[in-house]
Amino acid sequence: MRRKFLAHEIMLLAAFLVLSIVPDNLFAAEKAVHVLVIANTAEEPYKQAIEGFEEQLSLQLQARFTELILSLAINKSASVLAAIKDNNPDLIYTVGAESAELAMQSTLNIPIVSTLILNKNLFSGAKNITGVTLTYPLAIQLQWLKKFFPGQRKVAILYNPAENDKMIEDLRISAEQVGLDLVSIPVSTPKQLPYALEQLASNVEILLAIPDEIVMSPKTAKEVLLASFRNRVPLIGISDNWVKSGALYALSWDYEDLGKQSAFQAGKILKGSSIQNVVPEYPRKLTYTINMKIAEHMNVEISETLLKNAKMIFN
Numbered sequence: 001m002r003r004k005f006l007a008h009e010i011m012l013l014a015a016f017l018v019l020s021i022v023p024d025n026l027f028a029a030e031k032a033v034h035v036l037v038i039a040n041t042a043e044e045p046y047k048q049a050i051e052g053f054e055e056q057l058s059l060q061l062q063a064r065f066t067e068l069i070l071s072l073a074i075n076k077s078a079s080v081l082a083a084i085k086d087n088n089p090d091l092i093y094t095v096g097a098e099s100a101e102l103a104m105q106s107t108l109n110i111p112i113v114s115t116l117i118l119n120k121n122l123f124s125g126a127k128n129i130t131g132v133t134l135t136y137p138l139a140i141q142l143q144w145l146k147k148f149f150p151g152q153r154k155v156a157i158l159y160n161p162a163e164n165d166k167m168i169e170d171l172r173i174s175a176e177q178v179g180l181d182l183v184s185i186p187v188s189t190p191k192q193l194p195y196a197l198e199q200l201a202s203n204v205e206i207l208l209a210i211p212d213e214i215v216m217s218p219k220t221a222k223e224v225l226l227a228s229f230r231n232r233v234p235l236i237g238i239s240d241n242w243v244k245s246g247a248l249y250a251l252s253w254d255y256e257d258l259g260k261q262s263a264f265q266a267g268k269i270l271k272g273s274s275i276q277n278v279v280p281e282y283p284r285k286l287t288y289t290i291n292m293k294i295a296e297h298m299n300v301e302i303s304e305t306l307l308k309n310a311k312m313i314f315n
Contacts, residue, residue, distance in 0.1 A: 052259025
């Protein structure tokens with residue numbers, strides 16, 4: 001009995017010694033991180049991005065989440081400040097540009113991971129933000145344009161020089177590489193838009209939309225879409241909503257996967273990586289939507305393969 005007792009004591013002592021030399025951060029890693037989720041609205045795309053994020057991050061580490069929906073807040077800025085102060089989160093996940101901008105204004109220290117952002121320049125607005133933009137590389141956009149329009153060459157683009165001059169330079173180079181002629185039409189003010197749209201009536205086969213606060217905004221959408229329809233110049237839209245309203249097609253996104261992709265970025269940061277080393281990314285899963293009514297109106301033939309693989313078709 002005495003030998004058994006001594007053996008038991010030795011085993012307990014050995015276990016204590018092993019535990020005493022285990023690094024403290026091993027146990028710290030088991031502590032739940034707190035993530036503040038801020039979204040513009042509770043609409044379906046935002047819900048999917050949040051669900052994808054929370055599901056994927058929970059697979060990587062122990063996490064708890066507090067959600068703030070801005071559309072339900074009376075004072076959005078004050079609500080964001082209060083949520084940050086009350087929760088003291090380890091990381092903020094924002095869904096939508098408005099949420100990202102308010103979070104950036106409210107903290108300089110807490111890391112922010114954001115998605116559903118069309119203007120990728122937002123990610124250069126602060127040192128504590130990264131995420132997944134909604135835009136695709138110019139080369140990718142032009143590759144898909146060639147799939148939809150293998151025989152066309154003349155591509156018009158309306159743009160505000162103050163906002164997108166550099167993008168136009170890059171786009172022109174990419175267009176030449178795939179055999180497209182870019183017709184760039186500057187629009188510095190909304191008053192210049194009607195004249196710019198008149199140019200669609202001659203020597204233009206396709207109109208390519210890019211994110212632009214002057215030319216392609218909710219205020220100008222109706223005017224641009226109407227000009228495209230009247231002149232039978234197919235518009236390549238910016239989003240699903242543009243296609244639903246009258247663009248021929250647009251590259252789109254898997255919103256749940258955007259959330260999951262953002263969660264991988266957040267996981268790196270929460271595990272110790274500097275946010276400066278977690279660079280903004282393009283969406284990893286490309287989809288697209290098509291408007292068949294517009295295709296029929298403009299006599300555009302779309303291959304069976306493109307129709308089969310579309311995320312959504314508006315008839």
